[in-house]
Amino acid sequence: MPGSSSVLLDARAVERTLKRVADEIVELNEGTDGLVLVGIQRRGVQLADRLAALIQAREGATIPRGSLDITLYRDDLQTVGPRPVVGKTELPWTLDGRRVVIVDDVLHTGRTIRAALDELTDFGRPSRIALAVLIDRGGRELPIHADIVGKKVDVPAPGRVDVFVRELDGKDEVVVQTPEPHA
Amino acid sequence: MTAPLGKDLLGLAPLSAEQIRLILDTAEPFKEISERQIKKVPTLRGMTVVNLFFEPSTRTRISFEFAEKRLSADTVNVATSGSSVVKGETLVDTARNLEAMRIDMVVMRHPSSGAAQFLAERIESNVINAGDGMHEHPTQGLLDLLTLRDRLGDLTGKRVCLVGDVLHSRVARSNIAGLLKLGAEVAVCGPRSLLPNAVDALGVSVFERIEDAIEWADALNVLRLQFERMTAGYIPSQREYNRVFGVSRARLDRAPRDLLILHPGPMNRGVEIDSDVADGPHSVILHQVTNGVAVRMAVLYLLAGGRPDLADAAKGGEARA
Numbered sequence: 001m002p003g004s005s006s007v008l009l010d011a012r013a014v015e016r017t018l019k020r021v022a023d024e025i026v027e028l029n030e031g032t033d034g035l036v037l038v039g040i041q042r043r044g045v046q047l048a049d050r051l052a053a054l055i056q057a058r059e060g061a062t063i064p065r066g067s068l069d070i071t072l073y074r075d076d077l078q079t080v081g082p083r084p085v086v087g088k089t090e091l092p093w094t095l096d097g098r099r100v101v102i103v104d105d106v107l108h109t110g111r112t113i114r115a116a117l118d119e120l121t122d123f124g125r126p127s128r129i130a131l132a133v134l135i136d137r138g139g140r141e142l143p144i145h146a147d148i149v150g151k152k153v154d155v156p157a158p159g160r161v162d163v164f165v166r167e168l169d170g171k172d173e174v175v176v177q178t179p180e181p182h183a
Numbered sequence: 184m185t186a187p188l189g190k191d192l193l194g195l196a197p198l199s200a201e202q203i204r205l206i207l208d209t210a211e212p213f214k215e216i217s218e219r220q221i222k223k224v225p226t227l228r229g230m231t232v233v234n235l236f237f238e239p240s241t242r243t244r245i246s247f248e249f250a251e252k253r254l255s256a257d258t259v260n261v262a263t264s265g266s267s268v269v270k271g272e273t274l275v276d277t278a279r280n281l282e283a284m285r286i287d288m289v290v291m292r293h294p295s296s297g298a299a300q301f302l303a304e305r306i307e308s309n310v311i312n313a314g315d316g317m318h319e320h321p322t323q324g325l326l327d328l329l330t331l332r333d334r335l336g337d338l339t340g341k342r343v344c345l346v347g348d349v350l351h352s353r354v355a356r357s358n359i360a361g362l363l364k365l366g367a368e369v370a371v372c373g374p375r376s377l378l379p380n381a382v383d384a385l386g387v388s389v390f391e392r393i394e395d396a397i398e399w400a401d402a403l404n405v406l407r408l409q410f411e412r413m414t415a416g417y418i419p420s421q422r423e424y425n426r427v428f429g430v431s432r433a434r435l436d437r438a439p440r441d442l443l444i445l446h447p448g449p450m451n452r453g454v455e456i457d458s459d460v461a462d463g464p465h466s467v468i469l470h471q472v473t474n475g476v477a478v479r480m481a482v483l484y485l486l487a488g489g490r491p492d493l494a495d496a497a498k499g500g501e502a503r504a
Contacts, residue, residue: 069212073225073226074226077226078487082487085209088212090215122219122223
């Protein structure tokens, strides 16, 4: 895309931010009892894994993790067509009475989270569901907010926020793409 | 993006290897949905699917119905015995009347080869061929491919032999088309009277003796003897057929390697397949049935989406979220 791109978070900043988010998750949850982290495919899964490792290192408790692919819960199959690859949903734990934290890379319109909430409730009845995101870029189309935000930045469409994680992309980085104002 | 399979699924012969792989890959995550406690996702909410069956079927019709319901589509089953077809209504009239009630998809089984294509060219709804005469039964072919891939991995160079009534078998035709596209080696084995005249044009090897087929193959797909389509004199007797071509434990015990045994059902036990084989350790027959639901969910999903007219209207809404 023509326009400018700038690094919002580099590898060290991503690490610092995740540490803070991990602390805030434990704080919000008042400990690690009943805590389950559920990452949204794709990059939310890696972020949930990292957050769980950070919490484990600090609190000494093992944090159950799951992954959620919300493709089949989207509201736009009729309009944009089927996604080429549907990922797996893996929730090997009972969610009844647990405190679930949904983890995603970027919060934008809120439609992904709406779908994730629908899917989660098909798996059980958590006592509480919270949302933690690395980046909140604004532009909500639904009344949804994140409980924990790594970094807030205003990037209206058609701008883009690209999150890279080392497990999939070989590097940790968050890049903001802004189109030319007169494009 | 437009629909990756086009409007209809009429057979495996018209599909590319990439399209077949896409369906099989899409079926993978759908397997897991049937293992959930709530076996349902909202993907096709609001869509109406008509299962139009002009021929008896248990497995295929129920499998399609499960697939539709687990994707939250609304389904209507029309069996010909209780419909206006017995009053002489034509296929197109029946379908147009259904379309006038605003349906989205038709899953059709019909005794005439080519019926699915005939219908697809005349109505706007998506058409899925659930078996047309002796032509194709694509979702059965796909579930066989998925089952083989589950057990054998990549099918390139794998040897699959279709055994028995190849002549009357739409399952055989879909299997041959799909297997060849995915790079497998394919053979057929059966009495000459039950092989098509132009068998050499199919691109497959021919075994005259079941013993030779068993020695060659990694998997046998044992076809049902379709007595209802045999007018007269195709085989001397069921007992004679079993003695010469039946897949028995004794024959499999002499195989140089473990074979997978597939059968599309319903089985004639003791004729084309012996009970101790059908229920034995090499049989993946029930695995086929399980995979059938996942494959049909994948086909419904891939045909359902991507209407270009709506995509333009919603361009602004498709945001990475």
